[in-house]
Amino acid sequence: MLSQRMILQTVLASQGRAAQLAAARQSFNLFKTSQQKLRQTGRELPPELAQIVQKAYEGPQGAGPVVDDFIQRLEQTLEQIERQDRRLPDTLAQLVESTDTVLDALNRATTAFDQVTSAQSQAMMRELTGIVNAIQTVAREAKVVSFNAQVMAARAGQHGREFAVVANVLSGITAEIDNLSLKAITLAGPKKTGT
Known part of the structure; x- marks a missing residue:
């Protein structure tokens, strides 16, 4: 998954590898753009299918806040790497600890899109x-x-x-x-x- 690749690239970038920092930035931008497109796609679906996506992202167990938090943490970590901020080890540790949570959220979102695809296929x-x-x-x-x-x-x-x-x-x-x-x-x- 892209999220795991970003974390690995970020960890390697934190060790002073400039190429990994550039790769992490590129993956991060792709991830952020993809998430925006997925949410927009959910809004463009027929109401009954849009509701499935909305529930996956905004419901009680919604992936949206988790993904947004992950994006914010990753951006903060990348900025700290670029500035060589002394708080980087703590921020990086928090980012790595959030991996399971964001993967679970992304799996829930993927399941919702699978349901939408199945419903569209059946229709x-x-x-x-x-x-x-x-x-x-x-x-x-x-x-x-x-x-x-x-x-x-x-x-x-x-x-x-x-x-x-x-x-x-x-x-x-x-x-x-x-x-x-x-x-x-x-x-x-x-x-x-x-x-």
Whole structure:
């Protein structure tokens, strides 16, 4: 996880490694930006899904305050490393001690986003199933029209020859629609995992 990488980079930077300080700053900026985007994404979701994210970040066990505290501690630690502040050992120790807490908070947030992704996937599958059902209904109606057209062409004999060509093409189109519908059903169906 990025949070663990930042802590490791910060610990190494505290030992005077300038490259690690730059890497820690870069990871820190990425982490901060990512957290802002995740929170913003939560606000852009439909209300029922936004509520899941909001609860994960702002609820009684919310990840938001923990993540915010972690960001503040890390920024303070990095600044102290840059200034070679004598309080650095205490600040660094507090940062390292907060690792488990922030990881738990991030796991809760990740679980919330997993729930949102699952709900979105299920909604998309329901919509896809509805579309496939509508396509199959149209295909059935087209088959009936094609069959009736073939019957009428046969009754018309020589005069219905051109009409029969159109009816056969329509029959081929409905067969292709059936094939595509079956492929869509297969793709939309539940995935089986191997053991």
